[in-house]
Amino acid sequence: MTVTKLTFYDRIDNALSHPEKQLAISAGAKAKYINRANAMAEFQDMEMTRQLARQVRANTLSKLDLYLEQFADNVETLGGKIFWAKDADECNNYIHQLAVRHNVKLIAKSKSMLTEEIDLNDSLGHANIEVVETDLGEFIVQLSNDRPSHIIAPVLHMTREDVGTIFNENLNVPFTTDPSELNTIAREHMRHIFLNADMGISGVNFGVAESGSICLVTNEGNGRLISTTPRIHVAIMGMERIVPTLTDLNTMLQLLARSATGQKLTVYNNIITGPKRTNELDGPDELHIIIIDNGRSNILASSLSEILYCIRCGACLNACPVFQSIGGHAYGSVYPGPVGSILSPLLFGNHFDPLPHASSLCGACKEVCPVDIDLPSLLIKLRTQNIQKGSAPLWMQISQWIYAVTICNPILFQIFLQLAQTITNRFSQKGWITKLPGPLKNWTNQRDFPALAQKSFRQMWSSNKE
Amino acid sequence: MQRNQFVKTVRRSINLNDLPTINSLPIKNKLGNITNRATLIKQFVHEANAVKCHTHLVNDHEIAMDTILNLLSDQPNKKYMSWDDKWLPIPNFNTILKNLKYEHCNNYIPQDREKRQSTYKHLEQACIGITGCSAGLADTGSIILESQAGQGRLCSLLVPIHVALITSNQIYPTMGSYLSDKSDNVTRSSNCNIITGPSRTSDITQTLTLGIHGPGTLHIVIIDN
Structure with a gap:
């Protein structure tokens, strides 16, 4: 292709x-x-x-x-x-x-x-x-x-x-x-x-x-x-x-x-x-x-062989909110949409590695698939592979690493949580942030970002205990 | 690539993957639950109309013949294509038309390139194609056509109007019930078509239009005697 x-x-x-x-x-x-x-x-x-x-x-x-x-x-x-x-x-x-x-x-x-x-x-x-x-x-x-x-x-x-x-x-x-x-x-x-x-x-x-x-x-x-x-x-x-x-x-x-x-x-x-x-x-x-x-x-030999169940009906394309917004051409492959996001990197190589990330994993594709292919799971598997082989963007790899370290360490987790709580609440109005700075502004162009709760579950738990 | 090499690669992939082998499938033909003939015909007519066929329910083959003559008389010329009499439920069908000065276009297609193309040119002038059916399917309003000797494929393909003749005892409740009864018939000729309505497309802004490459009009004459 x-x-x-x-x-x-x-x-x-x-x-x-x-x-x-x-x-x-x-x-x-x-x-x-x-x-x-x-x-x-x-x-x-x-x-x-x-x-x-x-x-x-x-x-x-x-x-x-x-x-x-x-x-x-x-x-x-x-x-x-x-x-x-x-x-x-x-x-x-x-x-x-x-x-x-x-x-x-x-x-x-x-x-x-x-x-x-x-x-x-x-x-x-x-x-x-x-x-x-x-x-x-x-x-x-x-x-x-x-x-x-x-x-x-x-x-x-x-x-x-x-x-x-x-x-x-x-x-x-x-x-x-x-x-x-x-x-x-x-x-x-x-x-x-x-x-x-x-x-x-x-x-x-x-x-x-x-x-x-x-x-x-x-x-x-x-x-x-x-x-x-x-x-x-x-x-x-x-x-x-x-x-x-x-x-x-x-x-x-x-x-x-x-x-x-x-x-x-x-x-x-x-x-x-x-x-x-x-x-x-x-x-x-x-x-x-x-x-x-x-x-x-090669696909048949891999852990993603389920994608070969596909009978090419196109239902997952029609159901996908991402496809509905960007259309088929943006995928750059003959196979667009959820099924294409999995097939394209497997058939046509690294150039298509970003495709599996273009999904909110809402599961609409799996719901309409006539052979019940677990498309969201396959997308996640591909994302994992991308991180493992280092083909994901650098910022994603770094943030994934930070996340992994933080989530495994209760003290770090506590610190980041407090930090996020303070920052998000500072910039929010009635619990919602309507404008994010820099490259993050694309996110808030279409929707608002929720601030973290004023009191975390841990805080509520310990105050209730007392 | 050699066959054995190709198949070996596939086998190696399967072994690497350790796919579960599923031996017995519980899949069965869906037989449908309608057995009453009148109900079957009613459902068939309803579904066929729903996919934009024109259905004509008649009591005997004479009225069926009249229906076809009516359709023929509306055409710009007297040329038609049809299956051999053997495959049509109206006796001496082609002889009757011949006596009425209708011209049967011979749809035997020769191998030679020039002859082949001149035959197509000739056949293209036919206004109507008349065929029988192997079966009708009540749940989808479909008709099944084979391509044995005397059952040309082009009769239901090249013409703008296709008229299919079917007798009421040929109507099955579902495709499953037909397959469980006559599955060999599907593969006994080189071509078997399950046709559901006239040719259509919605490619341009999802707007349905009839008759793009195949016949734009499909008449089904059901003879129930």
Whole structure:
């Protein structure tokens, strides 16, 4: 993934300096949050299903090697090809060579965060192969050279006017802000791409071990088109995306749709079992499934492996008060929000170490997660690791050290407590400090800081004793 | 990377992590508690309408045929795509349409690049795609379509209007109940789709619009005799 040079704090400042984007993001995220809540409220046995889904994910990861082999055997029996890619380069090279071998000039692609992770479009672009994003949101992102700001709704940060302008400037059409007209423009433009592409590329929502099927989930139908009209279909799957059986797949699909968009089921749950068979009318002649590691086996070996339960529904993004304020771009990663704050440092390295600190640990993410990932605990684990390896900012390391020493020593603790009591009460009005000095003033810009109680518990205890 | 090397890395990670192995999963198919046929149909119709399908509940295949002819007569041309008669609950469906001078677009897609593209060009002119169903799901208003010989995928994909024919005995309470009865059917062809409503997107400012890449209109004709 291309990494920006800006620090996390710069990116946040950037995000906060665009109030219109901020409004679009927080309205969009909140709408999705409410849709999800409504859909879950009418879901019978929701909590039980969620815990079952969690067990399915835990079971799958604990025997992932066996399931991967079973999946691959089944795909190969059906006439599909499996390629095992260690990292982004191996995956991109395979697709490049395949495209060259078949003289592919145009590729239609459905939305996949994994392909963003491995920079597939850039890699193919360098080789003069045209790749067109067919998901409406991703298409707009591609036209405007932007980046997706949400894993489910790539243009959450854009207004209608933004989209109208982008279409007007890039597609030679009159300016409009009507979503349904914009839709029609995109549909007409994209038809040509679907019917002329020589290769379709997609991600994989779930791979089913028992049958060698892959499931692509789309509302627009682009996932169906790119896996039907081109002669070759290439599906790229993160190695953890396996479910053992069709029954498990069903459980996941019910939760995924409700969590992502508040639908009972996504419009098209497209289950693909091998390439087109001899007597069938339409479909791709070749199916290539690339199973990619790209750092996942390291996560699997770590104490943070629970993050691999994730089914990429985006519910934790919508629920997160930090995401609602700063939006996806500020995270600087293809995976934003709570899940991204954990995945990004693990997949993309030190540059993303500050991300886990951008959380109030309120637990809203865990509450909405369809597989009940304990995101707050994982965030704390990552913070601990950051301190231990010394990658946290110096001021944080020093204050952590002071805190650790103080809390372990009753006399020091007493002294600091008295000091804090005196100082905070001196500067407070009616128990609240409304203005802090220097760099601390950011804190009191939005809210007041409570002063410590006039009398501490210890003081009350000893005075009561007397 | 070689398969065995890849799998070995995964195995090593699992061993390092000491993940708990969970052997038996209590997961079962949710069967739903409705068994009464009339209630099932009612729920199916209600849920399908809720996801913006147009449902037509009819008593026999003749009225079903009339419904389809009505839809066809509103179209700008007489071209349509459909599954083979074998897969449709109306007998001699394609022959009837042929006698009425409707043109069935052949949706066999050849391997050759040029021929393939000219076929697509031709198929794009079809106004309506008519298919049967493997099943309907009452709790979500979904229909399930396979892609065996004579059941082209494009009939429910390339056209602006998709008409799906279903008989009332094909309606299951939930996906779980379908899977526990017919799970092999899901994987017996290269493609099985669980379709819930017409194609849609809310990408632009969370405003729902229908018909982005797939059909924008989905009619479900339920034959209950």
